[in-house]
Amino acid sequence: MAYRVTINGETREIDAPEDMPLLWVLRNELGMTGTKFGCGIGMCGACTVHLDGIATRSCSLPIGSIGDREVSTIEQLETTPVGRALQKAWLDDDVMQCGYCQAGQLMNATALLNNNPNPTAQEIENGMQGNICRCACYNRIHKAIAMVAEEGTENA
Amino acid sequence: MRDTATLNRGPELGRRSFLKVSALAGGGLALAATFPMAGKAATGAGASEISAFVSIAPDNSITIIGKNPEIGQGIKTMLPMLIAEELDADWDLVSIEQGDLNAAAYGPQLAGGSTATPMNWMPMRQAGATVRAMLIAAAAQRWGVDAASLTTEPSAVVHAASGRRATYGELASDAATQPVPNAQSLQLKDDADFRIIGRPIGGIDSPKIVRGEPIFGVDTQLPGMVYAAYERSPVFGARLVSADLDAAKAEPGVIDAFMVEGNGNIEQLVDGVAVISNNWWLANKARAKLNPQWDNGEWGDHSTAKYDADARRHMAEGTPEEVFASKGDVDAAFASAAGTLEAEYHYPFLAHVPMEPMNCTAQLSEDGSSMEMWAPVQLPGNGQAAVATYLGIPPENVTVHITRMGGGFGRRLNIDYMVQVAAIAKQMPGTPVQLIWSREDDVKTDFYRPAGWHKLRAAWDENGKLTGWGDHFITFALSASSFNPATMSATEFPANYVENLEFAQTKMRTSVPMGALRAPTSNAMAYVMQSFLDEVAHEQGRDLPTLLLDIVDGFEQEPGTFGFGGPAPGFAPERVRNVTNKVLDMSPWGEPAANGHAYGFGFYFSHMGYFAEVVEVSLNARNQVVVHNVWVAGDVGSHIINPFGAMNQVEGSVIDGIGQALQLAVEIEGGATKQSNFHNYQVPRMPMVPQIHVEFVKSDYAPTGLGEPALPPVIPALTNALHTLTGKRIRSLPIDTSLLV
Numbered sequence: 001m002a003y004r005v006t007i008n009g010e011t012r013e014i015d016a017p018e019d020m021p022l023l024w025v026l027r028n029e030l031g032m033t034g035t036k037f038g039c040g041i042g043m044c045g046a047c048t049v050h051l052d053g054i055a056t057r058s059c060s061l062p063i064g065s066i067g068d069r070e071v072s073t074i075e076q077l078e079t080t081p082v083g084r085a086l087q088k089a090w091l092d093d094d095v096m097q098c099g100y101c102q103a104g105q106l107m108n109a110t111a112l113l114n115n116n117p118n119p120t121a122q123e124i125e126n127g128m129q130g131n132i133c134r135c136a137c138y139n140r141i142h143k144a145i146a147m148v149a150e151e152g153t154e155n156a
Numbered sequence: 157m158r159d160t161a162t163l164n165r166g167p168e169l170g171r172r173s174f175l176k177v178s179a180l181a182g183g184g185l186a187l188a189a190t191f192p193m194a195g196k197a198a199t200g201a202g203a204s205e206i207s208a209f210v211s212i213a214p215d216n217s218i219t220i221i222g223k224n225p226e227i228g229q230g231i232k233t234m235l236p237m238l239i240a241e242e243l244d245a246d247w248d249l250v251s252i253e254q255g256d257l258n259a260a261a262y263g264p265q266l267a268g269g270s271t272a273t274p275m276n277w278m279p280m281r282q283a284g285a286t287v288r289a290m291l292i293a294a295a296a297q298r299w300g301v302d303a304a305s306l307t308t309e310p311s312a313v314v315h316a317a318s319g320r321r322a323t324y325g326e327l328a329s330d331a332a333t334q335p336v337p338n339a340q341s342l343q344l345k346d347d348a349d350f351r352i353i354g355r356p357i358g359g360i361d362s363p364k365i366v367r368g369e370p371i372f373g374v375d376t377q378l379p380g381m382v383y384a385a386y387e388r389s390p391v392f393g394a395r396l397v398s399a400d401l402d403a404a405k406a407e408p409g410v411i412d413a414f415m416v417e418g419n420g421n422i423e424q425l426v427d428g429v430a431v432i433s434n435n436w437w438l439a440n441k442a443r444a445k446l447n448p449q450w451d452n453g454e455w456g457d458h459s460t461a462k463y464d465a466d467a468r469r470h471m472a473e474g475t476p477e478e479v480f481a482s483k484g485d486v487d488a489a490f491a492s493a494a495g496t497l498e499a500e501y502h503y504p505f506l507a508h509v510p511m512e513p514m515n516c517t518a519q520l521s522e523d524g525s526s527m528e529m530w531a532p533v534q535l536p537g538n539g540q541a542a543v544a545t546y547l548g549i550p551p552e553n554v555t556v557h558i559t560r561m562g563g564g565f566g567r568r569l570n571i572d573y574m575v576q577v578a579a580i581a582k583q584m585p586g587t588p589v590q591l592i593w594s595r596e597d598d599v600k601t602d603f604y605r606p607a608g609w610h611k612l613r614a615a616w617d618e619n620g621k622l623t624g625w626g627d628h629f630i631t632f633a634l635s636a637s638s639f640n641p642a643t644m645s646a647t648e649f650p651a652n653y654v655e656n657l658e659f660a661q662t663k664m665r666t667s668v669p670m671g672a673l674r675a676p677t678s679n680a681m682a683y684v685m686q687s688f689l690d691e692v693a694h695e696q697g698r699d700l701p702t703l704l705l706d707i708v709d710g711f712e713q714e715p716g717t718f719g720f721g722g723p724a725p726g727f728a729p730e731r732v733r734n735v736t737n738k739v740l741d742m743s744p745w746g747e748p749a750a751n752g753h754a755y756g757f758g759f760y761f762s763h764m765g766y767f768a769e770v771v772e773v774s775l776n777a778r779n780q781v782v783v784h785n786v787w788v789a790g791d792v793g794s795h796i797i798n799p800f801g802a803m804n805q806v807e808g809s810v811i812d813g814i815g816q817a818l819q820l821a822v823e824i825e826g827g828a829t830k831q832s833n834f835h836n837y838q839v840p841r842m843p844m845v846p847q848i849h850v851e852f853v854k855s856d857y858a859p860t861g862l863g864e865p866a867l868p869p870v871i872p873a874l875t876n877a878l879h880t881l882t883g884k885r886i887r888s889l890p891i892d893t894s895l896l897v
Contacts, residue, residue: 034368
C-alpha cells in the first residue's frame with residue numbers, strides 16, 4: 001500500500017504494508033534512525049514520537065492508522081522551544097550514560113511539559129514511568145525535566 | 157617481585173612500548189604508539205601499520221582516538237581526558253574519534269571488569285606528557301631558550317621571561333622532528349595543576365545523542381544493505397531438524413530464507429534459520445511461517461524448578477563433589493564454638509537486557525577473503541578472532557569498526573551475534589547485512605547470570621570472633637565459557653580472616669548459557685555473604701559494621717597480584733574501615749528510623765573498589781518494598797577522573813542492584829526461558845528510584861573503575877534493612893514480599 005504521511009513537516013510517500021509499525025517505516029524505509037527500537041511492544045518508550053503532539057510508541061503504531069495526523073521525531077526536536085530547552089538541560093546535567101533510550105525520554109518529556117508546564121515531582125514520575133532507562137539515569141532525567149519546568153524555555 | 161608501591165600505582169608504559177611522533181601531511185603532528193601488552197591481538201589487524209593516537213593540526217585543533225568500546229560507561233570521554241590533561245590541552249579544542257579495533261596501535265581495547273581506568277591511568281597520561289615535552293622542546297629550539305624555562309597553558313607553550321607564546325598548532329610540525337623522550341623521564345603534572353582530571357565533563361557524544369544522530373551499532377546504514385532476523389531454538393542445546401523456508405519466502409518483502417548450521421560452540425553459533433528482507437520488521441514477521449522442528453535432545457525437561465529441587469537435595473545430603481578451599485580444622489572449630497549458625501541462600505538466573513538489542517552489520521567481500529564489520533561489542537578482539545576462525549580467513553582480514561553501544565552490562569562480552577551475522581553474510585558475499593535481534597530474542601537467548609545456592613555455616617568464640625566458616629556452593633558445570641561466572645573465589649570474604657575454613661561445591665549439568673553480568677560473581681556473593689554475616693552479627697547481639705570491622709581488625713594489607721588488568725594492590729582492611737566509617741557518618745545509621753522505616757548495611761570489595769552502603773526501606777500499604785534513600789561511600793583510589801561519569805555509574809549501579817533484589821529473575825521451563833520482554837522482566841522504572849547520596853573517600857592508590865563495584869553491596873544492605881524492619885530473613889532473591897508479613 002502507498003501512504004502519504006507528514007513527518008517533521010514534510011510529506012513522505014511510503015509504500016509499505018498497512019500493519020508495518022511507524023518505527024520500521026522511519027528506520028528502514030526512510031533511513032531516519034533517531035527513533036529507537038527497544039522492545040517492539042510499547043513497554044519501554046525508546047521509540048516515542050509525537051503524533052499531533054501526543055507522545056506515541058511508534059513500534060506499536062501501524063502506518064495505515066496514521067491518516068492525516070502529523071508525525072514529529074527526535075530529528076526535529078530542536079525546532080521546538082521545550083524540546084530545545086530539554087536537550088540543553090540533558091547536556092548541562094550530563095543526564096545520559098549509554099544514551100540509547102534518550103531520544104524516547106526526550107520526546108516523552110517534551111510532550112509531558114507541553115501538556116503540563118509545571119508538573120509536580122509525582123507528575124514527572126507518573127509521566128515518565130513508561131520510559132525505561134536501563135542505565136538508570138532516572139534521578140538525572142527527573143532533575144532535568146524539573147529544571148526546565150522551573151526555568152522555562154527562554155534561554156534555550 | 158613488584159613492591160607494594162608499584163602495585164598500588166598501576167601499570168605504566170613499559171620500555172617495550174613504542175611511541176612514534178611524525179609530521180602530518182599538510183603540517184601538524186601525530187603521535188602513534190605500539191603496545192607490546194596487546195599480546196595476541198598485536199599480530200592481528202594493523203600490526204604493521206601505525207595509526208595516529210593523538211594528532212595536532214596547524215589550526216590548533218587536537219584529535220584523540222577513543223580506543224575502548226563505549227557502552228555508556230563514559231570511557232570515550234574519560235581516556236582522552238587523561239591524555240589531554242598531561243598534554244595540557246584546551247579541552248574545547250579536542251575532538252574524539254572512536255578507534256577501530258587495532259590493539260597494536262592502541263593497546264587493549266575492551267569494555268569489561270571495570271578495568272579501563274586502572275589499565276590506562278598512567279599509560280594515557282604518559283602518552284599526553286610525551287607530546288607536551290616535544291612541543292616544549294620545539295619551542296625551546298625556535299626561541300633559543302632552555303626548555304626548563306618554558307611552561308604551558310592550555311594548548312600553548314609560554315616563555316614567561318620574554319612574554320613569547322606559541323600555540324600547539326604553530327609548534328606541531330617542528331615538534332614532530334624532536335626526539336621522543338623516554339617514558340620514564342617524563343615529568344607528570346602535580347595534582348594541583350590538573351585542569352581536566354577531576355572536572356565534571358559531559359559525554360563527548362551526548363550532543364549527537366540528544367539530536368538523534370546515528371551513532372549506535374543498529375544505526376549503521378550501508379548502500380544496498382539488507383536486514384536479517386534469526387530464528388533459533390527456544391530450548392538451549394537443541395538442534396534444527398527442518399523449517400518451512402518456502403513459506404517464509406512467500407511472505408511480503410522476504411528476499412531469502414536459509415538454514416544456518418551451528419559450529420558446536422554455544423558461545424559462537426547455534427543452529428537457526430535466517431530470514432532476509434529490505435525491512436527488518438518484515439524479516440522478523442516472516443519467522444512465524446517457518447514452523448521449525450527442533451531436536452531438543454536431553455534438554456527439553458530442564459527447568460529452574462528442577463535445578464532448585466536438585467540443589468536443595470545436594471545441600472541436604474551434604475556430600476559435595478569437591479572441596480576447593482580448606483584450612484585449619486573446621487569440624488573442631490564448630491565443636492568448640494561458643495555460637496554457630498547455618499543458613500541456605502539462593503539467587504536466580506538474570507538477563508542483561510541492554511536497551512539496544514543485539515545487532516551487528518557485516519559485509520563479506522565478493523571473493524570471501526575479507527570481512528568488514530560494524531559491531532557493538534565489548535570484546536572486539538574476541539569477535540574478530542571467532543569470525544576469522546569461522547570464515548577460515550586470517551584475523552587481519554576481519555576489519556572491526558567499534559560502534560557506540562546502547563548498554564552492555566556484560567552481555568556484549570559474548571560475541572555470538574557477530575558470528576551469527578558472519579554466517580549469514582557468508583551466504584551473500586558482497587551484500588552488507590544487518591542482523592537485529594528482537595527483544596524476545598534478547599531475553600530468551602542471553603548468557604545469563606548463573607543461579608546459585610549456598611549452604612553456609614559460621615562458628616565463633618565467646619568474644620564473637622569468627623573461628624569457623626564454611627559454604628557448600630551448588631552451581632553449574634558449563635559446557636563452554638570463555639569466562640566462567642558460575643564460580644566462587646577460594647578467598648571469598650571473610651575466608652582470609654578465619655582460621656578454619658571449608659569451601660566445597662557441587663556442579664549440576666545444564667545447557668543454559670551463562671556469562672558475566674555487571675559485577676560478575678560479586679553481584680551474587682555480596683548478597684549471600686553480607687546477608688549471612690548480618691545474621692551472625694544479629695545472633696551475636698551487634699550490628700554488621702561492627703562485626704565487619706572486628707573481622708579485619710589487626711590485619712595488614714594483603715599481598716598484591718599481577719593479573720589481566722595489570723598490577724593490582726592487595727585487599728586493604730584500612731580501606732574497608734574508611735568507607736564503612738564514612739557511610740555510617742553520612743547516613744543516619746544508629747539513629748532511630750522514621751516510623752515504619754529501617755536501615756540496613758552492606759559492604760563489598762570488587763573490581764578493586766571498596767563500597768559500603770546504607771539503605772532505608774519501608775513497606776507500603778500494598779506490602780511492596782519502598783527504598784527511600786541509599787547512602788554510598790566508595791574508595792576507588794586517589795582521583796575521581798570525571799565526576800559526571802562517576803556519579804552516573806554509581807547511581808546506575810545502585811538502582812540496578814535494587815532492581816535485581818526486588819523484581820528480576822529468569823526462569824527456565826521446558827528447557828527454555830519463560831520470560832520474554834519488559835512486561836515479564838521488569839527492570840527498574842522512575843517511580844521506584846530512591847534518593848542516592850554518594851561520597852568518595854580518597855586514598856593513596858591509583859584510580860580504579862566504577863562500572864561495577866557500587867552494585868554488589870546495595871543488595872545485602874536492602875535485605876538486611878528488611879530484616880531490621882520485619883524480623884524476616886531474605887534467603888532467596890528476588891524478594892518475596894509475602895514472606896515479610
